[in-house]
Amino acid sequence: MKYHIDTIPVWDAYHQGGECPLCNLENRIEASYVESFLGGSVMEPDTRIEVNKTGFCPHHFQLLYDAQNRLGLALMTHTHLKEFMEKFQQRCNGILKASKAMGAFALSNLIKGKKDMQQLTVQFEEWLNAQHHQCIICNRMSDTMNRYAYTILYLWDTDKEFKKIFESSKGFCLKHLALTIKIARETMPSNKQALWLSDVIPLQIRSFHNLEQELSQFINKFDYRNQDKPLGSAKDSLARTIQKLTGKFMD
Numbered sequence: 001m002k003y004h005i006d007t008i009p010v011w012d013a014y015h016q017g018g019e020c021p022l023c024n025l026e027n028r029i030e031a032s033y034v035e036s037f038l039g040g041s042v043m044e045p046d047t048r049i050e051v052n053k054t055g056f057c058p059h060h061f062q063l064l065y066d067a068q069n070r071l072g073l074a075l076m077t078h079t080h081l082k083e084f085m086e087k088f089q090q091r092c093n094g095i096l097k098a099s100k101a102m103g104a105f106a107l108s109n110l111i112k113g114k115k116d117m118q119q120l121t122v123q124f125e126e127w128l129n130a131q132h133h134q135c136i137i138c139n140r141m142s143d144t145m146n147r148y149a150y151t152i153l154y155l156w157d158t159d160k161e162f163k164k165i166f167e168s169s170k171g172f173c174l175k176h177l178a179l180t181i182k183i184a185r186e187t188m189p190s191n192k193q194a195l196w197l198s199d200v201i202p203l204q205i206r207s208f209h210n211l212e213q214e215l216s217q218f219i220n221k222f223d224y225r226n227q228d229k230p231l232g233s234a235k236d237s238l239a240r241t242i243q244k245l246t247g248k249f250m251d
Contacts, residue, residue: 010151014165019207019244021169022176025148026141027249033137034060038069042076050136051076052083057135084131091124149176149183156199157192170210171203175247211241 009028013021041047056064064073098120155162172180180200184193214237220226221234239250 004147005151005154006147007151007155010148010155011162013148014162014169017169019170019240020173020176020247021152022145022148022179023173023243023247023249026145026176026247029141029144030063030137033140034063034067037076037137038064038067038072042072048076048079052079054134054136054139055080055084055131057133057138060135060137091127095120095124145176145179146183149179150187152180153184153188153196156196157188167199167203169203170207171200173244173247177204207244211237211244215241 009025010021013024013028016024018024036042037047037051042051067073098117152166156166171177177200181197184196188196214234217234218231218237221229221231242248242250
């Protein structure tokens with residue numbers, strides 16, 4: 001798969017510092033997408049069609065709701081709901097038709113009828129679960145994050161100055177470490193993948209070791225004997241450790 005290279009945001013994310021540059025980028029683009037979907041772009045025909053078809057996941061519905069543009073969100077939700085209701089009705093009609101038919105089955109066809117009904121209900125359940133997790137913002141963020149991960153790999157491979165900054169960084173959170181490995185596997189030959197791992201894994205180990213020490217210092221601060229000792233960088237070690245493990249900033 002080919003990805004577009006987008007270097008400026010990646011450089012900015014590394015200059016920002018922190019536990020994971022891809023978390024920095026993800027946080028930024030999520031806010032940008034939420035803003036754009038409540039702005040003029042959502043009235044573009046192609047975007048509106050996609051919103052109607054896909055909708056938003058619970059997390060992004062919450063962010064959109066919190067943005068306080070209730071009219072814009074209501075308009076999007078209304079047209080999405082109308083399209084969903086049409087699909088839902090079609091699915092329900094199939095279930096109700098099968099249920100009614102089961103009552104008319106002869107004894108010899110009863111076992112087959114039960115199997116058909118069970119298959120329909122499993123498919124209906126799977127479809128409902130899929131609707132719950134569909135999200136146009138998640139889809140667009142995934143595409144953008146793939147591009148940023150590829151750009152990091154490209155810069156690491158081609159830019160000596162970037163490689164110095166990369167080597168002095170704290171690596172990635174677990175989620176985005178996995179993403180870089182996935183993109184490396186898709187876009188790099190085996191020898192380059194091995195070189196990437198030989199560079200990034202020591203960063204991760206060093207970062208986890210430093211976090212463990214800082215978190216231990218943070219815990220020890222709660223001992224009355226250490227009340228006067230400065231915390232320094234350990235002050236936010238709990239939030240940074242959780243981010244490292246989950247890929248989520250703690251507010």
